[in-house]
Amino acid sequence: MKLFFSVVKFNWLKILAYPFEIIAFFACRLIALGMLALFWYAFAQSTGGTMDFKPLVAYFLVAAAIKDLTFSTDFKFGRYIQKIIMQGEISNYFIKPVKTVPFLFFSYAGENGMGIVYAFISLTIGLVVLPPASWVNILAFIIFLFIALFVSVAFNTLIGIISFHSTEGSGFRNAINHVIKILSGAIIPLTLFPIGIREIILLLPFPALVFTPAYVLQNNLSGGEMFFTFSVSLGWAIVLFFLTHYLWRYSVKKYEGVGI
């Protein structure tokens, strides 16, 4: 673990070399948040007051924080793995005496330190706008956040694995990203979906990425609902973990590197 934290620190220091890029990063995120607020304000106005603007904004603030904390924003970790594989740099990681995927994960985490800082800011503002009802909500949120992290890393790794088998990884990655974005609740809360469709989507692994942690933080669920949601999310996290593990080992066996 000490090695992994050193990797995080090293990659974090690299991004400090470009201070204007850091400023631009935060400007991008704040402007994106502003655009989102603008859109949902216009939407809330269009409902004639039946829908409150505050919970919508709070939802998206928390959702943005979850996406950054779990690295599910556009599956950039998956893109990072794809780039390393396509350029043949993965060979350098295979010869190191460390587990490759955790090493890559901590490298990426270091390079995205700014995203983590922004996530805490966004989460704090979201909690101020719509405070959770009780400590139970906060505890449930933390548990579901960890599950979201596992699910996100699994999806990112699966996306990265595409590059072991195809020279064109970006198109398929983007295709998967578009589908997951809407099914995870990242661009529209699942509570706005028609009830039948919502029930089906909630059985899939995608809501565990964004919607579920945000929903348990901001709503009071009954014991039964909480148990069901937890079972589905945890079940998918376990399935995806084993699937990713198997596919990674299978793909690495097929991999051919060029001259180290």
Place this chain on the structure above:
Amino acid sequence: MKELVSKIKMRLNILRVNTVNTFQGETAYFGNNWGNILSTFLYTVVQILFVQVLYSQINTFAGYDKNQMYFLLFVSQLGFYTNWTWGEVNHRLLIEDVRRGILDFLLVLPVPSLWYVTFRKIPLLTIARDALPNLVLLAWLINWAHLPLVVGNVVLAVLIFILGIIAWESFCFLLLLPVFWHGESKQIYSLCYVLRDNENVPWEGYRPVFQFTFSVIVPTLFMAMIPVSVALGKVDGWPMFSLAVAVATVFVILKKIFWKIALKNYTSAS
């Protein structure tokens, strides 16, 4: 006069050569195109689903019914693909060339440098591959007979759209120029994606201060929202056209001025 004709001929020749060259590159590995077709198709499907879900909760959004919202989406996508496949591709190339210090290989060419870097790649196949199927799908969803389109308004809207593309490309070009000073500008350039990412809010959904900001200072609304509003007759076309001409002119001039300043600061690796 002769010199002007010669300059125009040279620029047209650059366009022709770059178009052919880009086409050859795009068709070299044709299999790579299938992933992108799937990606852009799914993006359009997701956008359509988004509109469907929204309108299951409301009847109109900023005064736009579902059909008009599809029309807005259609024009937004047209603007997006035009900008993405032409402007963004060349901007990314320029950022990389400056970062690696190899821009002087372009600067020594006996061609107008700004024109060349602006039109270095013209990916017509990418536009056809990515844009056409999705625009056809959106066009099929729109009930054109129910849109209050009038020829005069549509012509003005098309002109505003073209001027909007020019203004937006120039604005994004300005955002990439910090690479000449700081050695990196990917995040600064990312502001373009973020500022453009408001394609679902019609012109009427913005408050006056934002209408001003996102048309005069950051010319993003000229690519879709304003043309759509003009085409649907919701705003008067001629003042908007005049504004589009003024904004596009200013940004093109700024682009030329700052390009010259940036080149003076450029240091190559050779």
